[in-house]
Amino acid sequence: MKTFEAMFKKLERSHPPSLTAMLETFDTAEYLTGFVDLIHRYLPKKEDDILRLVGAESRCQEFVKLFSEEYFELAEFDYSDEGYNQLLMAVPIPLEGLGYSDYEEFANNYSPEWIAMASLVCYPFYRPEGQDGAEDRVALMEAAADLVGVNTTGRIPPAGFKPEELHKKLDKTKYEGLACFADWLCSDTGCWKLDVNYEDNPEGPDWDEDTVAELVKQEPIKLDIQKKVTLLEVWLHEDLRSHFAELVNAVVGRPVPKEQLTLMEVFDD
């Protein structure tokens, strides 16, 4: 038997006040003070609406909802554990950038329209000089060929197209969404929400006025990019094979006569 076991048990039974718990109470209060400060800075008129709710979780959720309505969309994280602290640590922006793992598994995780669009875009990550990334696109090209036919994908250069090339060819046309998609895939839209991903940057930016102002500025640009991409995606979805062939024509710049395209499609099947 341990020498002091009985003493410890006796002490425990008397329920001494926990200093740790007391310190935690003040720490939580500090987070609450920080949270109230955040409300004063960004949603001063909504203070009562937020603070009349009981508990950190529902107050944080209300803050996120009202902030999103007034500034830009915030991510709806789970605040049940960390409460105010989690919200105070960083601006909870939803990160929609595509990381290395996303690209590796692109053919398995994304829609047929996105796979087809990605087959036209160059490898989005660093390659040593002299390598064009064509070998990194093999799986994606195969998946695209299964969807739209090898005769169409066969017209795409193995290395795909860089975003700037696509902008040059497609801006102000109905295919502009592909150039926007290429920016997104290459993390080069200039919008943090689209260029940053959770894999590389699990934490968001700090709360400060410059950050919030910058994100406010980026929000309409981000929404415009996503709108253009979605429009193209919807159009491709209507008839993936023939619309994608039309898109490839627009990019490659050498339209294939319709009769020949039909023949090739028959051959594919």
Next chain:
Amino acid sequence: MSEREDIKAVVHILKRVPAKSLRIVELLNQIPVVHGDLDLTVLERLGSEIEEAKKEAEGYKHATEEAVRALLKLDNRDDDL
């Protein structure tokens, strides 16, 4: 020393430890609770005092942990024998 003597010695030492009145306990009893949280206005007013009380509590907590570690060492030594 035997186990009985060890306990006797420790009890004797503990009895000589003076009572400690920590400011954090007083403050927590003093600050009103509003809607389940400590009153923010009072917290703001007592800001520096709270910081001092927290430092004192952290120091006391650290010293207590040291004492517990020392007692456990004594325990382990007995186990080894």
